[in-house]
Amino acid sequence: xxxxxxxxxxAARVLTFxxxxxxxxxxxxxxLWIFRGAFSGSDAELYRLPPTFHAENLxxxxxxxxxxxxxxxxxxxxxxxVSGTVTAAQLITCSTAAYAFARLHFRxxxxxxxxxxxxxxxxxxxxxxxxxxxxxxxxxxxxxxxLILPGIFSAFGIFLLRQHFLSLPRELEEAAxxxxxxxxxxxxxxxxPLSGPSIATLGILCFTYWWNDLLLPLVMIxxxxxxxxxxxxxxxxxxxxxxxxxxxxxxxxxxxxxxxxVFIAAQRYxxxxxxxxGLKL
Amino acid sequence: MTTSSTLRPGAGDHAxxxxxxxxxxxxxxxxxxxxxxxxxxxxxxLVFVLAPxxxxxxxxxxxxxxLSDGSFVGLDNFDRLLHDERLLGVYGSTTYMALAILAVNVxxxxxxxxxxxxxxxxxxxxxxxxxxxxxxxxxxxxxxxxWRFLLNKDLGLVNYLLGLAHIDRIDWLGSxxxxxxxxxxxxxxxxxxxxxxxxxxxxxxxxxxxREAAIVDGAGAWTRFWRITFPLLSPTIFFLVVxxxxxxxxxxxxxxxxxxxxxxxxSRTIVEYLYDRAFGDFDLGYASAIGITFALxxxxxxxxxxxxxxxxxxxx
Numbered sequence: 151x152x153x154x155x156x157x158x159x160x161a162a163r164v165l166t167f168x169x170x171x172x173x174x175x176x177x178x179x180x181x182l183w184i185f186r187g188a189f190s191g192s193d194a195e196l197y198r199l200p201p202t203f204h205a206e207n208l209x210x211x212x213x214x215x216x217x218x219x220x221x222x223x224x225x226x227x228x229x230x231x232v233s234g235t236v237t238a239a240q241l242i243t244c245s246t247a248a249y250a251f252a253r254l255h256f257r258x259x260x261x262x263x264x265x266x267x268x269x270x271x272x273x274x275x276x277x278x279x280x281x282x283x284x285x286x287x288x289x290x291x292x293x294x295x296x297l298i299l300p301g302i303f304s305a306f307g308i309f310l311l312r313q314h315f316l317s318l319p320r321e322l323e324e325a326a327x328x329x330x331x332x333x334x335x336x337x338x339x340x341x342x343p344l345s346g347p348s349i350a351t352l353g354i355l356c357f358t359y360w361w362n363d364l365l366l367p368l369v370m371i372x373x374x375x376x377x378x379x380x381x382x383x384x385x386x387x388x389x390x391x392x393x394x395x396x397x398x399x400x401x402x403x404x405x406x407x408x409x410x411x412v413f414i415a416a417q418r419y420x421x422x423x424x425x426x427x428g429l430k431l
Numbered sequence: 432m433t434t435s436s437t438l439r440p441g442a443g444d445h446a447x448x449x450x451x452x453x454x455x456x457x458x459x460x461x462x463x464x465x466x467x468x469x470x471x472x473x474x475x476x477l478v479f480v481l482a483p484x485x486x487x488x489x490x491x492x493x494x495x496x497x498l499s500d501g502s503f504v505g506l507d508n509f510d511r512l513l514h515d516e517r518l519l520g521v522y523g524s525t526t527y528m529a530l531a532i533l534a535v536n537v538x539x540x541x542x543x544x545x546x547x548x549x550x551x552x553x554x555x556x557x558x559x560x561x562x563x564x565x566x567x568x569x570x571x572x573x574x575x576x577x578w579r580f581l582l583n584k585d586l587g588l589v590n591y592l593l594g595l596a597h598i599d600r601i602d603w604l605g606s607x608x609x610x611x612x613x614x615x616x617x618x619x620x621x622x623x624x625x626x627x628x629x630x631x632x633x634x635x636x637x638x639x640x641x642r643e644a645a646i647v648d649g650a651g652a653w654t655r656f657w658r659i660t661f662p663l664l665s666p667t668i669f670f671l672v673v674x675x676x677x678x679x680x681x682x683x684x685x686x687x688x689x690x691x692x693x694x695x696x697x698s699r700t701i702v703e704y705l706y707d708r709a710f711g712d713f714d715l716g717y718a719s720a721i722g723i724t725f726a727l728x729x730x731x732x733x734x735x736x737x738x739x740x741x742x743x744x745x746x747x
Contacts, residue, residue, distance in 0.1 A: 162652070166546045173543055174562045177620065181565070183588060184577045197586040243471040250468035254461035262469075269480050271733045275681055275702045276722045279709045280486025281479065303475035333464040362570035364684040365702070369710060380572040384688055387576050395580070402573050413568050417561055420568065424628045 181406065187399035188212055196395045212400035216386065219397060222404070224375055225382030232294055232378055233361040236301040240356050241349060244307035249337050251308065252315035253323070270305045275365065282369055296370035297378065301360050307352050314348040315341060350419045361409075379405050487726075490719035497713045508720035518721065520696045521704045528611050528618075528700065529679035535619040536675045537668060540626030545656065547627070548634060560631070564624035571621065571684035578617045579604065579689055607697035610690045614698050618685050622678070626671050633667030634660070677732050680725075701725050 183201060189208040190196040216222045250256070251263050274281065285296045318341065326336045342349070364380045371377050374385065386401045413420065491508050495501030512518060547559055566574060581588045582603035590600045603613045637660060645655045683702040686692050692699030692707075705725065709718035 163549065166549050167551075170543065170546050170559050174559055177566060177624075178562050180577050180581055180620075183581065187580070197580075197583075199586075199588065199591040201588065243475060246468040247472035250461075250465045254465040254468065256460065256462045256465035259465075266472075266476075269476070269484075271730045272480065272484050272726055273681060273729065275683070275705070276726045276729070277480070277483035277487055278706070279715050279718050279722060280483040280490060282709075283486065283490075283715070284478070284482060299475070300479045303472055303480055308472065333461065334467075337468075358568045362568075362572075364570070364572050364687065365706070369706070380570045380684070383570075383572050383576055387579070387688075398576070399580075402576055405573050406569055409568055409570075410565070413561075413565060417557075421560065421564070421628060424564070424567075424625055 184399050184406075185403050187396060188403040190396045190399070193395045196399060209396075212394070212396040213404065215394070215397045216401040216404065220382055220386045220401075221375055222382065222386070222401060225377055225379045226405075228294060228376060229361055229379040232297045233357050235298045236360045237353050237357045239298070239302045240304050240307055241353055243302055244304055244352060245311050245342065245345070245349065246337070247308045248311035248315055249341060252312045253341075254333070266305045266308055270309075274300060278365065278369055285370060291370050292372050292376060294376060297360075297363075297366055300366065301356075304352075304356065307356065310352055311345070311348055314345055318344055347419065347422065350416070351422060354416060354420055355424075358409075487719045487722050490716050491723055493716040495715040495719075497715070501716060504716070508717050511717060512720055512724065517696055518704065518724075521699045521701055524611055524697060525680060525682075525700045528614050528682065528698070529676060531611075531615045532619050532622070532679040532682075533672060533675045535615070536623055536626040537671050539619075540623050540671070541630055541664075541668070543623070544627045544630030544634060545660070547631065560628070563627050566621045567624045569621070571618075572688050574621050575617055575685050575688035578613070578620075582613055582689075604690050605694060607694045610694060610698040613689055614682070614685050617689060618679065618682055621685075622675070626675065629671055630664070630667060633664050637663045673732060673735055677729060680728065680732070701728075 186201060186203065187196045189210065189212070190198075191207050191209045191211070195204075195207045247266075251259065251266075281300055282291065285291045285299075290296045290299070322340050322344070323336050326340045331339065362380060363378075364384075367378045367381045371381070377385065383401055383405055387398050492503060492505060493501040494504045494507070543563065547556060582590075584590060584600055584602045584605065587603070589603065593599075593601065601609055603609045641659050641663070642655055645659055650658065680700075681702055682700045683706070686698045686700055686703055690698045692703050696704075701721070702725070705718050705721045708714045708721060
């Protein structure tokens with residue numbers, strides 16, 4: 151619209167970029183700092199102020215030392231198993247339930263849906279005590295099942311996918327029905343292929359939530375070998391006496407790298423998913 | 432059910448003649464199919480949501496520890512709630528931190544989202560957006576551990592930078608004045624990207640014609656913001672106020688890792704307090720009673736959210 155720049159305009163633009171740049175620096179700097187710390191050869195080097203790079207003082211040794219302090223790769227594997235299984239299971243249960251709520255006609259639908267939405271108000275933090283008792287009654291405390299099973303039902307996921315299914319044109323399903331497809335085939339062959347972005351959205355939100363959760367593993371798991379990464383990092387950081395700070399920094403950095411890779415690869419979906427979580431609720 | 436309608440091809444004509452949400456009355460009762468589709472969710476819901484919810488209510492009437500199966504004590508736990516001075520303090524610190532995080536997210540988030548609307552190269556906008564968002568996907572425990580280094584009183588980068596501005600060292604994690612401030616900083620730092628993105632989506636839904644019309648009418652950027660952008664953005668702002676309140680009331684990892692809730696209870700949140708009563712003291716009945724108070728708080732907050740979201744659908 152306006153290609154000409156008045157002096158006031160220019161000042162405003164400079165200020166805008168200054169604020170944005172400072173904010174971006176404030177948000178990225180802690181990550182840069184921890185990565186630099188992960189390569190530092192000594193605690194003094196890690197805490198050196200101002201933090202500068204001296205190539206001769208840097209080392210990759212810390213990364214190897216992490217696994218000597220704690221079963222780091224075990225934590226990593228546990229986290230992948232837990233978040234991966236919860237996500238896969240949640241996508242199945244949420245998409246089928248959402249389809250029933252969006253398209254099928256059955257008695258008690260309204261009440262059932264109200265119950266689902268109502269359960270949004272009771273987060274896991276409230277029910278953690280009886281949840282722990284349920285798990286110990288069925289003998290699943292201290293196993294990864296205790297971290298997987300409570301996450302599978304998701305009222306938010308059902309709601310998100312139902313909204314999306316409602317927006318799909320009915321004609322497509324009618325056509326499939328005329329071709330003789332049953333409910334399940336219509337769902338699998340018509341609805342799901344049209345729902346990639348919504349499913350990806352839910353998958354990303356679900357995976358990051360359970361990948362990052364600290365409370366449930368802290369409550370359910372007593373065996374170090376069966377912990378997930380968030381607790382594992384805290385355990386690693388607790389070993390001040392035996393480990394160097396560089397080792398702790400390396401452990402944190404290694405936990406961040408995969409998230410960073412996934413984040414960059416799936417950024418479009420992540421941005422979309424968060425933007426739409428605001429629009430859809 | 433489905434086969435019967437395929438025998439009558441005419442059903443398709445009906446759908447073409449009358450598209451849209453109101454379902455054709457010709458086929459009703461997908462009972463068996465619905466049951467099949469819903470069973471996995473219902474099973475999970477019954478065992479891992481409904482049972483524990485009922486359990487929390489039941490347990491709150493018991494004196495229950497992990498060793499024995501406990502005894503019925505009626506309303507004793509609720510009576511204890513009323514006389515638990517720590518509980519009140521913890522709710523106070525939780526509310527203080529939640530409101531501050533809310534303010535940072537809603538105000539600074541809006542500022543940054545609006546600034547991001549400025550004309551700039553695509554890659555630059557993408558870079559800003561991604562760097563703001565990245566901490567949101569990193570685990571709270573990793574984030575808190577990084578900040579534990581940065582906020583260290585004697586060796587931390589934050590105090591070093593403040594020192595450059597001739598500000599005395601602050602005991603970020605060890606003083607009751609600054610421990611909650613640390614939690615506020617770290618949590619806002621982690622979550623502000625979420626608010627920014629929701630704002631961006633809200634800003635993009637504002638029709639461009641309105642702003643262009645205002646430019647034609649000679650309105651400056653300031654006027655355009657307060658007269659057009661802000662009012663049209665109010666549903667988004669309301670949404671963020673409520674969602675951020677709910678989320679920040681549930682904080683656990685940041686105080687746990689940064690300060691262990693201390694010193695005293697200055698940075699303790701209600702979830703942390705519940706966790707300590709339940710799994711530190713094994714006072715499961717009392718912890719359940721605390722859980723009920725927390726659920727009531729969330730119900731009120733969620734009711735407000737739904738009230739606002741109804742207002743919002745009214746808007747658009």
